[in-house]
Amino acid sequence: MADNPSYKERKVITIGVVSELTGLSERQIRYYEERKLIFPERSPKGNRKYSFSDVEQLIDIANKREEGVQTYEIRQEMLKAKRKEERRYRKELLRGEINARFGVQKE
Amino acid sequence: MADNPSYKERKVITIGVVSELTGLSERQIRYYEERKLIFPERSPKGNRKYSFSDVEQLIDIANKREEGVQTYEIRQEMLKAKRKEERRYRKELLRGEINARFGVQKE
DNA sequence: ATGATTGTGTTAGATTATCTAACACATAAC
DNA sequence: GTTATGTGTTAGATAATCTAACACAATCAT
Numbered sequence: 511m512a513d514n515p516s517y518k519e520r521k522v523i524t525i526g527v528v529s530e531l532t533g534l535s536e537r538q539i540r541y542y543e544e545r546k547l548i549f550p551e552r553s554p555k556g557n558r559k560y561s562f563s564d565v566e567q568l569i570d571i572a573n574k575r576e577e578g579v580q581t582y583e584i585r586q587e588m589l590k591a592k593r594k595e596e597r598r599y600r601k602e603l604l605r606g607e608i609n610a611r612f613g614v615q616k617e
Numbered sequence: 618m619a620d621n622p623s624y625k626e627r628k629v630i631t632i633g634v635v636s637e638l639t640g641l642s643e644r645q646i647r648y649y650e651e652r653k654l655i656f657p658e659r660s661p662k663g664n665r666k667y668s669f670s671d672v673e674q675l676i677d678i679a680n681k682r683e684e685g686v687q688t689y690e691i692r693q694e695m696l697k698a699k700r701k702e703e704r705r706y707r708k709e710l711l712r713g714e715i716n717a718r719f720g721v722q723k724e
Numbered sequence: 725a726t727g728a729t730t731g732t733g734t735t736a737g738a739t740t741a742t743c744t745a746a747c748a749c750a751t752a753a754c
Numbered sequence: 755g756t757t758a759t760g761t762g763t764t765a766g767a768t769a770a771t772c773t774a775a776c777a778c779a780a781t782c783a784t
Contacts, residue, residue: 517624517625517669518624520669522629522630522634522638523629523630524631524634527629527631527666531629553633559634562624562627
């Protein structure tokens with residue numbers, strides 16, 4: 511109950527701030543979305559909202575871009591990592607480790 | 618090195634989002650600043666920027682307001698709590714507990 | 725080699741968000 | 755009864771964001 515980790519995931523940051531935090535131009539940030547590397551939410555009127563997690567992701571992307579990696583390849587890596595993580599998660603579920611950590615306790 | 622707690626303190630949230638997160642009107646949020654209950658940063662062109670910590674603070678304020686507590690009193694409580702915390706901190710410093718936790722380690 | 729894709733800058737026009745300052749007004753404090 | 759508190763609302767100005775398009779160099783694929 512100490513520190514709420516969801517802060518890292520909450521999509522509350524506008525693109526201008528993300529641009530400052532990452533050093534990327536807004537153009538780049540939107541383009542990486544177009545290439546399906548990043549998935550901001552939208553406010554009712556259409557403004558993009560990012561999380562700190564997204565910011566970290568963008569920094570990783572920027573680093574890879576500097577190494578010359580193309581967005582397409584970055585996306586492939588991401589998909590691979592995601593599948594791997596899903597396998598890991600299902601395995602954990604089977605073992606009941608989730609219950610051990612987050613399961614029902616005394617009211 | 619796991620999760621960066623500074624996320625909670627970084628002033629990256631605009632007033633519109635804060636309004637949504639807290640349920641307070643922008644007018645109220647600005648007024649509480651005027652009453653020195655909250656201290657957003659400003660972007661170069663003057664836009665207010667809040668942290669998650671500020672959002673929590675605002676929720677506390679909203680609760681106290683509902684109980685009928687005036688902003689002046691809330692401010693007094695805040696100042697009292699701040700002084701208390703400072704005493705606690707100085708005491709800790711004297712005991713060297715800070716070093717124990719955050720002190721220099723092997724490179 | 726040429727034709728397509730990638731990545732980014734820049735521009736234009738429209739819309740949305742935020743800012744300050746002021747007026748209004750009901751309620752509460754002194 | 756006057757002053758302070760708390761909030762809504764309005765107006766006008768400025769800033770932030772959006773989409774779509776054009777440009778263009780660099781890279782990739784055939």
